[in-house]
Amino acid sequence: MTAGHRVTTITAMNAKHVLGLAPLAAVKNVPPGAGFHLGPGPVLLVLLVLGGIGFGVTRARRGRPSAQHDDEWGRREQPPPASPGASAPSGPAGPVSRAVLPGVMPAGDTGAPPARARREVSFERPAGGWAVETHGLTKRFGSNVAVNDVELRVPRGSAFGYLGPNGAGKTTLIRTLLGLTRANGGTTSLLGIPVPAERSKALAGVGAIVDEPRFHPHLTGRDNLRLLAAARGGDAARRIDPSLERVGLTERADHKVSSYSMGMRQRLGVASCLLGDPKLLILDEPMNGLDPAGMHQMREMIVSLADEGRTVMLSSHLLDEVERTCDAVAIVDRGRVIRQGPIDELIRGAGTASVRVDCADPARAARLVDEAGIAAGTSLTDAGLMVALPAGASRELVAEINRRLVAAGISVYGLEEVRASLEDWFLSVTTRLGEQP
Amino acid sequence: MTSPAEALPTWPLIATKHLELRKRRGLMITVAVMTIGPAVLILALRLAFHLFDPAHYGPAGDPDVFDSITNLTAEFGFIIAAVVGAAAGTTDLNDGVFRYLVITGRSRLALYLARIPAGLAILIPALAVAFSMVCLVTAYEGVPQPATVSVGNGISVPAQLDQAQLQTWVSAHPQQAAQAFPPSPVPGSGPGRPTKAEDITTEYTNYTAAEDAQLNPAANEMFKIGLWLALEVVIGFLVGLGLGALTGQRTLSTILLIGLEIIVTPILARVQIPYFLNGQRLDVGIAMDQLRPAALAPATGGGPGPGGLLFGGRGALQIPSMPTWAMISVIVGWIVVWSVIGAWRMMTRDA
Numbered sequence: 095m096t097a098g099h100r101v102t103t104i105t106a107m108n109a110k111h112v113l114g115l116a117p118l119a120a121v122k123n124v125p126p127g128a129g130f131h132l133g134p135g136p137v138l139l140v141l142l143v144l145g146g147i148g149f150g151v152t153r154a155r156r157g158r159p160s161a162q163h164d165d166e167w168g169r170r171e172q173p174p175p176a177s178p179g180a181s182a183p184s185g186p187a188g189p190v191s192r193a194v195l196p197g198v199m200p201a202g203d204t205g206a207p208p209a210r211a212r213r214e215v216s217f218e219r220p221a222g223g224w225a226v227e228t229h230g231l232t233k234r235f236g237s238n239v240a241v242n243d244v245e246l247r248v249p250r251g252s253a254f255g256y257l258g259p260n261g262a263g264k265t266t267l268i269r270t271l272l273g274l275t276r277a278n279g280g281t282t283s284l285l286g287i288p289v290p291a292e293r294s295k296a297l298a299g300v301g302a303i304v305d306e307p308r309f310h311p312h313l314t315g316r317d318n319l320r321l322l323a324a325a326r327g328g329d330a331a332r333r334i335d336p337s338l339e340r341v342g343l344t345e346r347a348d349h350k351v352s353s354y355s356m357g358m359r360q361r362l363g364v365a366s367c368l369l370g371d372p373k374l375l376i377l378d379e380p381m382n383g384l385d386p387a388g389m390h391q392m393r394e395m396i397v398s399l400a401d402e403g404r405t406v407m408l409s410s411h412l413l414d415e416v417e418r419t420c421d422a423v424a425i426v427d428r429g430r431v432i433r434q435g436p437i438d439e440l441i442r443g444a445g446t447a448s449v450r451v452d453c454a455d456p457a458r459a460a461r462l463v464d465e466a467g468i469a470a471g472t473s474l475t476d477a478g479l480m481v482a483l484p485a486g487a488s489r490e491l492v493a494e495i496n497r498r499l500v501a502a503g504i505s506v507y508g509l510e511e512v513r514a515s516l517e518d519w520f521l522s523v524t525t526r527l528g529e530q531p
Numbered sequence: 532m533t534s535p536a537e538a539l540p541t542w543p544l545i546a547t548k549h550l551e552l553r554k555r556r557g558l559m560i561t562v563a564v565m566t567i568g569p570a571v572l573i574l575a576l577r578l579a580f581h582l583f584d585p586a587h588y589g590p591a592g593d594p595d596v597f598d599s600i601t602n603l604t605a606e607f608g609f610i611i612a613a614v615v616g617a618a619a620g621t622t623d624l625n626d627g628v629f630r631y632l633v634i635t636g637r638s639r640l641a642l643y644l645a646r647i648p649a650g651l652a653i654l655i656p657a658l659a660v661a662f663s664m665v666c667l668v669t670a671y672e673g674v675p676q677p678a679t680v681s682v683g684n685g686i687s688v689p690a691q692l693d694q695a696q697l698q699t700w701v702s703a704h705p706q707q708a709a710q711a712f713p714p715s716p717v718p719g720s721g722p723g724r725p726t727k728a729e730d731i732t733t734e735y736t737n738y739t740a741a742e743d744a745q746l747n748p749a750a751n752e753m754f755k756i757g758l759w760l761a762l763e764v765v766i767g768f769l770v771g772l773g774l775g776a777l778t779g780q781r782t783l784s785t786i787l788l789i790g791l792e793i794i795v796t797p798i799l800a801r802v803q804i805p806y807f808l809n810g811q812r813l814d815v816g817i818a819m820d821q822l823r824p825a826a827l828a829p830a831t832g833g834g835p836g837p838g839g840l841l842f843g844g845r846g847a848l849q850i851p852s853m854p855t856w857a858m859i860s861v862i863v864g865w866i867v868v869w870s871v872i873g874a875w876r877m878m879t880r881d882a
Contacts (some may be wrong), residue, residue, distance in 0.1 A: 274630050274882035294537065297636030304634070308627030321551060321628075324543035325642065326635040331543065362711055431680065 109374040212421045213400070215436045217251045223286025225250045225374050226271060231280035233270050242429035244280070248407050248422075253400040255416035257520070258426035264409035265305055265481040267426070268378050272302055285374055301372035305383060309365025311352035315343055315362050318351060325367050330369040337365040341395070356383035364395060375399060377408040381415050393419050417516035425520060428454035441519050448512050449492050451479040454505040462502055463495060532680060537638045540645030544637070548649035551622065558618055559653075564656040565611040569603045570664050578672070592673025594747050600665050601827055602660070603761055606792065609767035612654050613788035618770025619646040620780040630882035643877040654764050662760055666753045673747050680741050686711035690746060695734045701734065712737060721787060743826045752826035759824050762862075766815055769866050773873030779880075792816065801849045812853045818861035821852055
């Protein structure tokens with residue numbers, strides 16, 4: 095196998111270890127008589143007791159552990175998929191996307207879910223401006239440059255991934271976009287409206303979860319939404335019930351948030367985003383803390399939001415999640431955007447497509463293909479012959495390989511195109527960067 | 532830039548901020564205990580004592596009881612107002628909700644201003660309940676109001692006189708008046724030096740002071756005292772809100788303001804520090820004590836006592852009074868400065 099094909103064997107979990115990314119379950123949760131002349135002693139004592147009541151009760155309530163955990167996601171509200179293993183496409187077996195050629199039976203395992211058809215994403219400037227656009231955006235904390243001269247363009251109506259390892263500056267960029275912290279340089283616009291100059295106007299069309307969804311734990315989910323709807327104004331209050339229904343929290347809406355699991359808080363966070371009927375949703379690590387079933391539901395929700403024509407920008411360090419959910423992606427590393435564009439284009443540009451050939455005589459077939467000089471290389475594996483396609487090769491080349499093998503009397507049982515995943519591309523990009531002096 | 536209209540909080544925003552505070556059970560218990568609690572406890576005990584041992588314990592509506600509970604309510608009122616203010620100023624930050632409120636696009640100034648009516652809507656009713664109980668008990672369970680007031684040297688003067696009526700009584704009873712209102716020494720004079728006869732204004736002041744101590748306050752005086760208590764609570768809340776928004780830490784803000792109320796202010800009220808008198812007068816507690824309605828006797832009965840220095844000493848000012856304009860300036864200054872600081876921090880803070 096050539097170096098270009100090694101990527102097909104790397105699993106998502108392996109890649110995380112290679113990249114040093116955090117494990118999936120890492121949650122940023124950190125988620126109080128005649129006279130009554132009183133002397134100082136008794137009064138101070140009373141104060142201490144009363145203060146103890148005030149702070150103690152609050153602290154005790156705040157510190158009370160959640161009675162429910164992530165595995166509640168879907169169990170009470172919605173039934174989980176039949177088999178967690180089969181329904182958890184984020185598992186270790188998930189990173190390779192396969193496109194089965196027409197007229198050819200799929201070879202090998204068929205357990206991987208079919209790839210979602212991505213929307214066409216244009217990086218031509220739209221009439222109303224980009225959903226998110228930054229020029230030279232920079233944010234420093236002392237000498238540490240968290241966001242470094244970022245040039246970002248998020249097309250409207252797309253699901254856009256902002257991908258990078260932990261500490262790459264993803265959350266800081268989002269906070270800067272939303273005006274939660276001031277930028278040190280550069281310009282920003284949301285939905286074509288400059289921020290922070292017209293921040294209120296811009297944010298009226300934006301819903302966001304930053305870092306993790308946080309709510310007043312002593313209030314119910316509905317009361318928390320009331321608070322946010324009151325701040326948002328307009329018709330937001332009327333969208334509380336529909337939003338709760340959409341995220342499947344209607345039955346638990348009148349329970350205190352302190353009793354919610356992480357997954358339920360994530361869903362409540364999405365519900366809070368929907369209060370303003372946003373054209374743009376910015377979700378920071380939306381899969382954090384979710385179990386596989388929860389991730390599946392969150393993924394479906396994100397896709398459905400994008401299907402409604404909303405722009406969904408999500409940051410993540412989970413490569414396969416971004417690949418499954420998003421149409422376009424920007425890769426960020428050490429505060430700087432190093433690549434951005436439609437995922438399919440980026441992966442094609444990486445030139446890592448190959449074909450797995452299931453045939454009667456793999457060794458002879460390899461010699462035949464090598465002698466014909468039509469492939470970038472061949473290699474024999476336990477699964478059969480792997481033929482690396484040259485960069486930019488058309489699908490007709492796969493048919494040509496089939497014709498030549500059949501003409502040589504070699505029985506061909508199957509041909510499977512194996513495309514590099516976003517993860518593979520990410521690895522190749524970051525590897526090249528690492529090689530730069 | 533935020534337009535003035537955008538900076539104003541909407542009614543739903545105020546209502547939900549009120550809800551957010553009201554649903555904090557621990558805080559609400561503390562508010563009830565510190566505002567209504569003292570009145571309920573003292574009045575209940577006094578009513579019970581009077582019921583079982585009327586010879587030793589007078590009615591609950593005694594002027595001393597009124598003064599004691601009111602002074603205690605003023606002290607606790609400031610403290611609990613500071614606690615609620617600090618909670619209102621920090622709760623969104625501590626719960627991590629502030630950033631989500633900012634993301635709504637709502638003016639940060641409006642978010643800050645919404646907390647003021649929301650917090651006061653909790654404190655003022657609680658204070659009103661407590662003070663109303665005291666006033667009702669004083670009015671209906673009080674001692675029979677005497678027809679005369681005992682002034683200087685035990686001389687009895689008819690009660691409820693205005694200044695002109697007092698002057699008429701003084702003219703009609705010169706010998707009794709001389710004993711009731713003995714002339715005071717002329718400033719700078721020594722023993723044996725001539726003294727200046729009291730003018731009618733000073734005599735009337737002494738007369739009303741004796742009236743306040745011996746008679747229950749009239750309805751209009753109770754109203755004034757109620758307003759003064761409300762002002763005390765408003766100041767405590769706004770300072771707590773501003774300090775909480777500035778520091779972002781509820782506990783620190785609360786401790787600082789309790790320290791101001793029960794330690795710093797009584798000391799500054801009692802101890803005249805050379806060359807620092809005007810500095811002492813900048814303490815809002817001292818200004819508020821000077822604004823204290825005349826019908827409300829100080830907690831220590833007007834003089835220094837063993838328990839007065841650290842707590843309850845307010846009202847017994849041992850430093851010279853300041854001009855009225857200065858007193859009002861100090862009070863308004865505290866309200867404005869802390870509100871501006873809190874709002875500024877809220878508007879510039881990273882969310």
